[in-house]
Amino acid sequence: MTEVRLDGATVTVPTxxxxxHRTRTILGPVDLVLTQPRVTVIGANGSGKSTLLRLLNGLVxxxxxxxxxxxxDTVRHGARVRRRVAFAFTDxxxxxxxxTGREDVELSxxxxxxxxxxxxxxxxxxxxxxxxAHLADQSVYDLSGGERQLMALAVVLATEPGxxxxxxxxxxxxRRNTIRLRALLDTLPQSVVVATHDLDLALAxxxxxxVDAGRVVFDGDPATAVQHYMALADAP
Amino acid sequence: MNGPGLFTAHVPGTSVVHQMPLWLKLVGVxxxxxxxxxxxxxxxxxxxxxxxxxxxxxxxxxARRLARSMRGLLxxxxxxxAFQWWSHDLAYAVRVVLGIVNAFVAAGILTATTPVTxxxxxxxxxxxxxRRLVDPEVVALTxxxxxxxxxxxxxxxxSVRESARAxxxxxxxxxxxxxxxxxxxxxxxxxxxxxAARGLTDPADDDAPGA
Numbered sequence: 001m002t003e004v005r006l007d008g009a010t011v012t013v014p015t016x017x018x019x020x021h022r023t024r025t026i027l028g029p030v031d032l033v034l035t036q037p038r039v040t041v042i043g044a045n046g047s048g049k050s051t052l053l054r055l056l057n058g059l060v061x062x063x064x065x066x067x068x069x070x071x072x073d074t075v076r077h078g079a080r081v082r083r084r085v086a087f088a089f090t091d092x093x094x095x096x097x098x099x100t101g102r103e104d105v106e107l108s109x110x111x112x113x114x115x116x117x118x119x120x121x122x123x124x125x126x127x128x129x130x131x132x133a134h135l136a137d138q139s140v141y142d143l144s145g146g147e148r149q150l151m152a153l154a155v156v157l158a159t160e161p162g163x164x165x166x167x168x169x170x171x172x173x174x175r176r177n178t179i180r181l182r183a184l185l186d187t188l189p190q191s192v193v194v195a196t197h198d199l200d201l202a203l204a205x206x207x208x209x210x211v212d213a214g215r216v217v218f219d220g221d222p223a224t225a226v227q228h229y230m231a232l233a234d235a236p
Numbered sequence: 237m238n239g240p241g242l243f244t245a246h247v248p249g250t251s252v253v254h255q256m257p258l259w260l261k262l263v264g265v266x267x268x269x270x271x272x273x274x275x276x277x278x279x280x281x282x283x284x285x286x287x288x289x290x291x292x293x294x295x296x297x298x299a300r301r302l303a304r305s306m307r308g309l310l311x312x313x314x315x316x317x318a319f320q321w322w323s324h325d326l327a328y329a330v331r332v333v334l335g336i337v338n339a340f341v342a343a344g345i346l347t348a349t350t351p352v353t354x355x356x357x358x359x360x361x362x363x364x365x366x367r368r369l370v371d372p373e374v375v376a377l378t379x380x381x382x383x384x385x386x387x388x389x390x391x392x393x394x395s396v397r398e399s400a401r402a403x404x405x406x407x408x409x410x411x412x413x414x415x416x417x418x419x420x421x422x423x424x425x426x427x428x429x430x431x432a433a434r435g436l437t438d439p440a441d442d443d444a445p446g447a
Contacts, residue, residue: 057433059429059432059433078438079435079438079439082432082433082434082435082438083435086433086434087433087434089426089429089430089433091426093388094423094426094427094429094430095430097380097381097384097427097430097431097436098352098353098380098384099246099347099352099383099384100246100352102351103246103351103352103353103380106353107353107356107377107380107436108434110356110373116353116354116357119353137246137248139387140384141387141388141391155434156433156434
């Protein structure tokens with residue numbers, strides 16, 4: 001299992017562009033060691049969940065403290081971290097950057113397989129594994145929301161990373177596709193960290209974090225985490 | 237966001253056009269593109285339009301995709317025709333419009349009959365002599381993203397126009413242009429973030445497995 005370690009990780013942003021500008025802390029400091037296969041992150045909109053997730057593959061770098069993945073610092077070894085940590089966004093259409101799923105999977109595999117024929121064979125295997133071979137040559141615009149989300153996962157998992165990070169993957173899905181996605185996540189060999197408002201998904205984890213106002217305010221078993229989150233959400 | 241046009245996706249096939257080498261298709265697109273500059277008459281351009289229609293048929297590309305692509309371009313062509321007619325003459329205006337239509341269809345045939353990954357490989361090969369100046373993979377990736385973004389931008393424009401019409405603002409250019417620009421900038425940011433998250437913008441030399 002992949003080990004993610006956050007030591008005093010803090011993210012601040014400037015509040016204006018003037019010289020000697022003031023800053024606002026949007027996350028942290030956070031101290032965590034994540035080793036469990038399934039971790040969920042829950043919290044209100046704007047609480048800092050997405051920023052916490054983006055720290056894990058170096059999309060956001062800490063302004064103080066450190067984040068390491070299997071001992072690799074996300075600032076100094078960003079490229080190597082991103083090979084280990086795949087990231088799936090809420091809206092798969094921004095994730096799918098090629099006209100068709102097959103072409104997108106092949107794009108993921110370009111640096112692993114220089115030969116075109118090897119790349120095609122590898123892409124075929126990935127699409128078969130995810131049950132998406134019949135959709136491989138359709139325009140990404142013609143796929144349903146659920147199909148797009150599965151295709152986006154196939155695309156980022158094609159390189160077989162050790163950790164998959166998902167930012168609210170079920171937000172745009174109906175119930176049937178949410179159940180399909182949840183079933184797929186259950187079968188993945190990768191460690192998974194997922195931010196979600198889907199409390200059923202949150203409850204299915206090994207560990208849950210509750211984030212509020214840029215702080216991890218609860219870290220523990222999912223059932224207690226959900227209660228904690230609901231108490232926060234219901235508070236006046 | 238919108239239905240598929242010629243630029244949206246590769247149409248698999250076994251036609252002569254599909255099997256043509258990439259370099260020949262690129263030379264063809266280039267030739268069609270420069271034609272308006274080397275001819276002073278409408279007829280060669282009109283003949284080229286007919287020839288391209290023949291290529292679309294030979295490649296068995298769905299006519300509705302071509303029609304859908306052209307429908308999006310039509311308002312621009314009408315405005316352009318009127319402006320060029322007003323500022324020059326009708327023959328000049330027709331030449332300009334036919335030149336654009338031909339270039340648009342030729343580029344559409346290229347993207348519809350060539351998988352984007354083959355295009356990327358071709359661009360990487362072509363850009364290899366310039367690798368001291370620019371990473372060929374980045375050039376190829378940029379081209380791929382542009383090809384994929386064209387239908388998105390067209391679809392975004394169409395959605396924004398519908399929203400403006402619903403609010404009775406479709407005659408106000410600001411109500412269409414400003415939200416479209418905002419959408420496109422947001423799309424560019426999210427695409428950039430997705431590329432970065434996948435490590436596709438990382439330098440190649442930091443990328444070797446086991447590095």
